[in-house]
Amino acid sequence: AQTVTQSQPEMSVQEAETVTLSCTYDTSESNYYLFWYKQPPSRQMILVIRQEAYKQQNATENRFSVNFQKAAKSFSLKISDSQLGDTAMYFCAFMEYNFNKFYFGSGTKLNVKP
Amino acid sequence: DGGITQSPKYLFRKEGQNVTLSCEQNLNHDAMYWYRQDPGQGLRLIYYSQIVNDFQKGDIAEGYSVSREKKESFPLTVTSAQKNPTAFYLCASSRRSQETQYFGPGTRLLVL
Numbered sequence: 001a002q003t004v005t006q007s008q009p010e011m012s013v014q015e016a017e018t019v020t021l022s023c024t025y026d027t028s029e030s031n032y033y034l035f036w037y038k039q040p041p042s043r044q045m046i047l048v049i050r051q052e053a054y055k056q057q058n059a060t061e062n063r064f065s066v067n068f069q070k071a072a073k074s075f076s077l078k079i080s081d082s083q084l085g086d087t088a089m090y091f092c093a094f095m096e097y098n099f100n101k102f103y104f105g106s107g108t109k110l111n112v113k114p
Numbered sequence: 115d116g117g118i119t120q121s122p123k124y125l126f127r128k129e130g131q132n133v134t135l136s137c138e139q140n141l142n143h144d145a146m147y148w149y150r151q152d153p154g155q156g157l158r159l160i161y162y163s164q165i166v167n168d169f170q171k172g173d174i175a176e177g178y179s180v181s182r183e184k185k186e187s188f189p190l191t192v193t194s195a196q197k198n199p200t201a202f203y204l205c206a207s208s209r210r211s212q213e214t215q216y217f218g219p220g221t222r223l224l225v226l
Contacts, residue, residue, distance in 0.1 A: 004156070035214070045157075045204060045217035091156055097212060101172070102147075104156030 002027045004094050006105035013082045014113050020067075021077045021108045023092030031097035034068065034075045039107070040088040048090070051075065053097075079110075087112045117141065118218035120205050125223045127192065127199060135190045135221045137205030146188035147206040147215060150174060157204060163188055164211050192223060200225050 003026045013019035025034070036048040051059045051068050058066050063083075067076045079086055092105040118139045127133045137146065145164050149157040159172030163182040177196025182188055188207075192199045202222050206215040 033212070037217075043202060043220050045206075045220075047214055047216065050214055093156075095212070101159055101162070102149075102157070102215065104158075106154065106156050 002029075002094050002096070002103045004092055004103050004105040006090075006092055006108050008108045009106075010109040010111070012111045012113055013079075015082055015084060017082055018078060018080045019082055019110065021079075021090050021092075021110065023075045023077070023105055025073050025075065025092070025094045025103075027073070027094065027096075029096055033095040033097070034066075035093040035095070035102075036064070036066070036075075036077045037091045037093060037104075038086075038088045039091065040085075045091075049077065082112045084112050084114060086110060118205060118207055118216060120203075120218040120221050122221060123219070125221055127223060127225050129225070130194045132191055132193050133223070135192070135203055135205075135223070137188045137190065137218060139186055139188075139207045139218075141207060141209070141216070142185070143207035143209050143216075144185070145208045145211050145213075145215075146182065147208075148172075148178070148180065148188070148190045149204045149206065151202040151204060151220075160190065160203075199223055 005024045032053045034051045038046045049061045063080045065078045089107045091107045094103045121136045147162040148160040161180040163169035179191045204220045205218040208215045
């Protein structure tokens with residue numbers, strides 16, 4: 001079975017600074033997808049960024065970027081120029097290439113302080 | 115506006131009662147999913163459907179049932195067999211399997 005581990009239950013960052021959230025996963029598959037979702041206090045799950053495992057280039061989306069280390073099975077999320085609106089729970093998720101099941105980590109609560 | 119809607123936002127269930135959570139999407143997505151979220155935990159898959167009139171059990175299907183009679187609708191019934199139903203329920207959809215899932219706003223179910 002696939003497992004996704006987020007080892008940081010809670011983190012804080014000052015507004016405008018950079019923060020990195022960690023995620024590791026365990027799989028025997030070679031092709032898969034990785035995601036970061038954001039869940040603000042409204043509890044709406046919002047896609048932040050997606051990475052295909054076959055792509056060596058790290059995905060970026062405006063202030064959000066990932067550091068994908070396939071051999072180490074690591075998928076960290078970097079948030080640059082943190083904003084108050086970034087305060088949320090962040091979930092790392094894994095999806096097998098040929099199967100549409102998602103496996104979610106337990107989440108990291110990010111607090112952006114003014 | 116295109117999107118995924120879930121209703122109601124809050125739902126109360128009495129002991130021994132079945133309740134149904136609604137999920138509708140107008141994105142023309144083929145696949146739909148139901149997840150359960152408990153405090154301090156990630157999402158766990160209850161059921162999913164890749165096409166109309168077909169669905170599969172996820173990791174925690176016991177005590178739940180679904181139907182997929184229309185492409186845009188995927189209701190979830192929480193039966194009396196589910197002994198611990200209090201949770202936040204999220205519905206999602208994707209254009210096809212293996213594609214990014216987009217989520218609805220969720221329904222919080224509480225037991226009276």
